[in-house]
Amino acid sequence: MANIKEIARIAGVSVTTVSRVLNNHPYVSEPKRAAVLQTIEQLNYARNMNAVHLSTGxxxxxxxxxxxxxxxxxxxxxxxxxxxxxxxxxxxxxxxxxxxxxxxxxxxxxxxxxxxxxxxxxxxxxxxxxxxxxxxxxxxxxxxxxxxxxxxxxxxxHYAAFWHGLEYLKNKGYRKIGYCEGRQNGSSATIRQSAFHAFLTEHNLPCRQEWMVFDCLKEEDGAAVARSLHQMEERPEVFIVTGDHVAAGLIIEARKHGLRIPQDVAVMGFDNQPIGRLLDITTIDNHxxxxxxxxxxxxxxxxxxxxxxxxxxxxxxxxxxxxxx
Amino acid sequence: MANIKEIARIAGVSVTTVSRVLNNHPYVSEPKRAAVLQTIEQLNYARNMNAVHLSTGxxxxxxxxxxxxxxxxxxxxxxxxxxxxxxxxxxxxxxxxxxxxxxxxxxxxxxxxxxxxxxxxxxxxxxxxxxxxxxxxxxxxxxxxxxxxxxxxxxxxHYAAFWHGLEYLKNKGYRKIGYCEGRQNGSSATIRQSAFHAFLTEHNLPCRQEWMVFDCLKEEDGAAVARSLHQMEERPEVFIVTGDHVAAGLIIEARKHGLRIPQDVAVMGFDNQPIGRLLDITTIDNHxxxxxxxxxxxxxxxxxxxxxxxxxxxxxxxxxxxxxx
DNA sequence: GTAGCGTATGAAATGCGTTCCATAGCAAGC
DNA sequence: GCTTGCTATGGAACGCATTTCATACGCTAC
The missing domain is CATH 3.40.50.2300 (Response regulator)
Structure with a gap:
């Protein structure tokens, strides 16, 4: 396969000139530029980018x-x-x-x-x-x-956003707040957890283990939360859910079981996903x-x-x- | 920054030997291998992969x-x-x-x-x-x-899959079939369109322009189809929709308007998405x-x-x- | 004894484009 | 007339690892 050296030889110029044409550098006379371009065309030359990468770093x-x-x-x-x-x-x-x-x-x-x-x-x-x-x-x-x-x-x-979301819920009058999180040990998940706990403590809100659910990654995980509501001694009034798709799972499944949203259980999502818009889910858009x-x-x-x-x-x-x- | 040549010099071997160590080639004595590895460590050597790519092609x-x-x-x-x-x-x-x-x-x-x-x-x-x-x-x-x-x-x-889907609908007794497609001129879309027309013709099923909707790419596009149902002189009994998320949009919006699925309007989706599972959407999974x-x-x-x-x-x-x- | 093979090692060629540096002609400036 | 500067061009160094080929030692096989 042709390389720059061969182009130079055939076009009757130096490799430097060929390189200049290739890179649109100035100081190449029109006749030489034309000769180089024609030779490139003629030989169906393709630059070896690995050489370029090596050379340029x-x-x-x-x-x-x-x-x-x-x-x-x-x-x-x-x-x-x-x-x-x-x-x-x-x-x-x-x-x-x-x-x-x-x-x-x-x-x-x-x-x-x-x-x-x-x-x-x-x-x-x-x-x-x-x-x-x-x-x-x-x-x-x-x-x-x-x-x-x-x-x-x-x-x-994440801390402020989550806190903000919780405040919004509290201002709406909710006191029993549930929380669906993705990976328990994710770095943003950890931050949200501390915001959650700090908020509940600061406002003296009830905190129950079963209202906190982890590994909610998929729609189906949200649905599982909805199904688990029946087993709870006491139900949270609202869930804050990290991901509208998971919130959607929760909502759709909850409705199947006859629960009204938000009267029986309210839901706040995250990420402003299309599915959230469709289901009219209150959410936090973090762009x-x-x-x-x-x-x-x-x-x-x-x-x-x-x-x-x-x-x-x-x-x-x-x-x-x-x-x- | 160090290169293979310098490693060779300091380790007291040839570059070939260094390369052999780097690539786990045989025929390197233990002492030399150790010397090379130690020098690599010592100089914090990192291979320049662009040179490798150039060399190996x-x-x-x-x-x-x-x-x-x-x-x-x-x-x-x-x-x-x-x-x-x-x-x-x-x-x-x-x-x-x-x-x-x-x-x-x-x-x-x-x-x-x-x-x-x-x-x-x-x-x-x-x-x-x-x-x-x-x-x-x-x-x-x-x-x-x-x-x-x-x-x-x-x-x-796509032709067979779509045909199959249509057959399934026909066997269920549907005759008025609507169709929501993504990009009108996509290559698979074109194939499905011809399957659709051929099927309707072969089985002598009604075909109305307004039952075919294109540019249904997002959830919201499905919702728009649901909203348009009111304006239709005659409604299709079922929609076949290329994408469960679009089908979801259609279904959720239709329900908001009091339509029952599948009694008032049935929906068949595509792609077997999580949202489809959640909404119990009949779908075609194409893996x-x-x-x-x-x-x-x-x-x-x-x-x-x-x-x-x-x-x-x-x-x-x-x-x-x-x-x- | 010597042909043959496996192990070990290195010199040199190969892959290929970019760019620094040197050179030179020509024109403008004073 | 001489300096300065711009245009044009090419030689050669540079970036770096892989791989072929040649060489050499030591051991086994016949």
Whole structure:
């Protein structure tokens, strides 16, 4: 297969000139430019990008670490990332890690190995200290609040958002509050739990173990919560649920069992998903698409300028009042 | 930063020996291996993968083209792809093309430029003939039936599946059949449309323009169909809807307007989504996860063996009988 | 004894484009 | 007339690991 050297030979110019044409650099006379382009055409030349990457030390590629692409939360963040990447002519490598720390570490190693120009960590099994060790090799942006670290972050204040949601419920007159959470030990889940407990304590609200349900990841998990309502000695008046799809499961199943929403059990969701809009679920929108888009813009800027000063970008959230509370 | 040459110098061996250690090749004595490993450790050496890619002509990366990651259909296929890629220690580049042919073409150019080892096209704005031009540069697998082309495919028989669904409806006694489709000119959409028309004609069933609705991509589009039912002179008895989320929108909105499912209007969905299970929607499962997984396995096998013989893998589908028909 | 094979090791070629540096012609500026 | 600066062009160094080929030692087999 043809290479730049052969193009140069046939076009009667130096490889430098060919490279200049290829990269639209100035200082190439029109006749030579034409000769090069014609030769490229003629030989059906294709640049070997691996040589370009080796030579430039850049790849125009950013890796994204997330646990599951097939969850609303992550696919929306990915949408924002992918949209911005396309605009910037950047490539995204997707690592669906399933929270496997080893796999996530491999992605950071890719940064060290110059395979990628940066890493966006949407959610991670890794400790911030581990990530910090790699910041010398290129920019890293996480979509979680890690405090002031040597890498950037775009984040929602989970504590404040959750607290806000709870306040909203309390102001509506609810006192018995249930809580459906995803992974018990997720980093944002942990924050929400502490907000939950602090809120109940501060306002002297009742707290029952059975009103807190973990591992609510799918629609079906929400439905299971609805079914479990019958067994409860005392029922919560409202559930705050991290994910409208799970809230939808809860609501639909509860209705099947004759419960009225919100009279018999109210529900507040998260993420402002289409299904939530459909079921008129009161929810907290934390602008996931924007989170992905912002994360990409930050990392792109850092790659472009070489600026390693970390950026901490707080996103806002908004309670969308609808009919299930 | 250290490179292989420096490792060799300091460890007192040749670069060849270092490379052998790095790649676990045989014929390296224990003392030398140890010396190399120790030097690597000491200098905190990281291999420059761009040099490896240049040298080997491989990158261990496959690109995936799909229009939107944030649609159930595609995120499930992606899940299957990503899972298999992880097992095979392969990287996936995600191109969210938004059906932009130029962007999709750029991905094929990446194959030509040796940036990637193969391409999986989940859905595309490109013509098969265009894709065929690139098969000389590496394996391509599409997730659509393109007939017998010079590239592989993993596909569902959309015609047969849709026909089957219609037959199921007819056997249940429905005669007035409505149809909600996604993009009117999508390749699988076109196939389903012809199946739809052929079926109605063959069984002499009524066909009304207003019973066919296109651009039903989101939940809200299904809801809009439900709202439009009032304006119809005559209502269909059942809708066949390409996507359970759209069917869900239709069903939930219809119920809001006092319609009973399936008595007043029945609904058959597609894709066997969690929301469909929740709402007890009769649906056709066409094994999207398996499609992604199979696509990756095929392309991986072709990369591994260098075999360019295209594979055409037909997947089966199954009607899941539930309560909305 | 010597042909043959497995182990061990390194020199050098190979993959290929970018970019720094040097050179040179020509025009504008003073 | 001489300096300065812009346009144009190419040689050569640089980025870095893989792999083929040649060489050499030691041991077994006949």
């Amino acid at each position: 850049r790849t125009g590629t950013v890796a994204v670490i997330l646990p599951y692409i097939n969850l609303f939360y992550f696919s929306v963040v990915m949408d924002g990332l992918a949209h911005e990447a396309l605009l910037a002519q950047y490539r995204l490598i997707l690592c669906q890690s399933n929270y496997d720390a080893d796999e996530e570490l491999k992605v950071l190693e890719m940064l060290r190995n110059k395979e990628i120009d940066g890493v966006v960590v949407v959610s991670t099994a890794l400790q911030p200290e581990v990530i910090e060790e790699y910041t010398g090799y290129g920019p890293v942006v996480t979509c979680q609040n890690n405090g002031e670290r040597r890498f950037s972050s775009v984040y929602i204040e 996931l698409y924007d989170m992905g888009a912002a994360a990409f813009r930050i990392i792109h800027e850092q790659i472009r300028t070489g600026n390693r000063q970390p950026v901490y970008r707080k996103l806002d959230y908004v309670i969308i009042e609808r009919g299930t509370v | 491989r990158t261990g990366t496959v690109a995936v083209i799909l229009p939107y990651i944030n649609l159930f259909y595609f995120s499930v296929v992606m899940d299957g792809l990503a899972h298999e890629a992880l097992l095979a220690q392969y990287r996936l580049i995600l191109c969210q093309s938004n059906y932009d042919a130029d962007e999709e073409l750029k991905v094929l150019e990446m194959l030509r430029n040796k940036e990637i080892d193969g391409v999986v096209v989940v859905s595309t704005a490109l013509q098969p003939e265009v894709i065929e031009e690139y098969t000389g540069y590496g394996p391509v697998v599409t997730c659509q039936n393109n007939g017998e082309r010079r590239f592989s495919s993993v596909y569902i028989e 999207l996860y398996d499609m992604g997984a199979a696509a990756f396995r095929i392309i991986h096998e072709q990369i591994r063996t260098g075999n360019r013989q295209p594979v055409y893998r037909k997947l089966d589908y199954v009607i899941i009988e539930r309560g909305t028909v």
